[in-house]
Amino acid sequence: MNTSVRRTIFLSSTTLLLCTALTGPALATETTPAASPSASASADDPVINTAPPEEPEESISEIPDDTAADPTDEPTDEPTYTGKPQPGESTNPADCSPAHGVYVPTDQGKQYHHGVGPTNSNYNGTSRTARSTFTSEVTGEVGVAISGDLETSVNTMLVKIKAKFNVTVSAKLTAKLGNSISVDTPAHTTTHAKYGVYRLKHTGKTYVVHQNCTSSPEHTVVSYSPYRVGWYLWES
Numbered sequence: 001m002n003t004s005v006r007r008t009i010f011l012s013s014t015t016l017l018l019c020t021a022l023t024g025p026a027l028a029t030e031t032t033p034a035a036s037p038s039a040s041a042s043a044d045d046p047v048i049n050t051a052p053p054e055e056p057e058e059s060i061s062e063i064p065d066d067t068a069a070d071p072t073d074e075p076t077d078e079p080t081y082t083g084k085p086q087p088g089e090s091t092n093p094a095d096c097s098p099a100h101g102v103y104v105p106t107d108q109g110k111q112y113h114h115g116v117g118p119t120n121s122n123y124n125g126t127s128r129t130a131r132s133t134f135t136s137e138v139t140g141e142v143g144v145a146i147s148g149d150l151e152t153s154v155n156t157m158l159v160k161i162k163a164k165f166n167v168t169v170s171a172k173l174t175a176k177l178g179n180s181i182s183v184d185t186p187a188h189t190t191t192h193a194k195y196g197v198y199r200l201k202h203t204g205k206t207y208v209v210h211q212n213c214t215s216s217p218e219h220t221v222v223s224y225s226p227y228r229v230g231w232y233l234w235e236s
Contacts, residue, residue, distance in 0.1 A: 048183065049234035053113040053194065056201070058147035058222050063154055096213040101152030102206060103221070105164040109201030112224060113232040115194040116140035116175040124185040133182040134193035134231070136175065142197035143172040148221035151206040158225060161202050169225035173197045181231045194232045199224040 117138035124130040144154050158169050175196050185191040202225065207218040 051234055053232050056112055056224055060145040060147045063144045094213040096209050097211040099210045101208050103152045103157045103160050103204050105161050105202055105204040107203040108165045111198045111200055113196055113198050114142050115196035119192055119194045121190055121192045123190040127187050129184050129186055132185045132191045135180045136177055136195040139177040141172050141174050142226055145224045146221055150221050151208045169200055169227050173226040173229050175229050190236050192234050197229050198227045200227040
């Protein structure tokens with residue numbers, strides 16, 4: 001009888017140990033894994049927007065690369081003088097040669113995204129948040145665009161903007177093929193992603209100073225200059 005009792009206790013202990021061994025890994029699997037870093041929380045692209053990128057408010061013209069660094073020559077048409085000495089009025093005329101264009105920045109606006117390549121989209125039709133990964137499909141350069149006539153070189157304008165607002169803008173930036181970003185897409189939502197270049201808006205005054213120190217009437221020019229490369233994200 002004592003032998004029979006010992007066998008029962010031995011079998012029960014074995015069974016208990018076996019159940020514990022089988023149950024352990026299952027409990028570990030059910031623990032919540034560490035969250036993966038979200039690209040939407042990065043310093044470069046912190047915002048997932050609710051609408052596509054805004055377009056510039058003005059009608060703008062892209063500046064060709066071959067003219068971006070060239071100084072502005074003397075205008076073909078003689079400008080109208082307003083309240084300033086006419087040529088020949090002084091026996092000892094001032095000399096402001098060579099003639100040159102002037103740009104004076106007056107205001108800094110917001111950033112506008114200029115896309116390179118197609119817009120990528122991913123619809124999450126599930127009832128849970130899903131991960132969406134987007135990859136740029138082309139390489140492209142984005143340069144300066146302006147509204148109005150700039151009377152000096154683009155490089156001169158960029159230097160003046162940096163000095164005035166303590167911000168670095170470029171004549172052009174390149175958005176490259178193969179750049180990827182991953183973001184969370186909520187349930188029953190579409191995430192859209194466009195890769196490209198953010199351009200910073202500036203407003204300034206520009207005019208020409210001639211060799212005899214007379215100047216043309218100043219006028220306003222609005223510029224959109226490359227500021228940084230990155231993704232623009234929005235949901236719908």
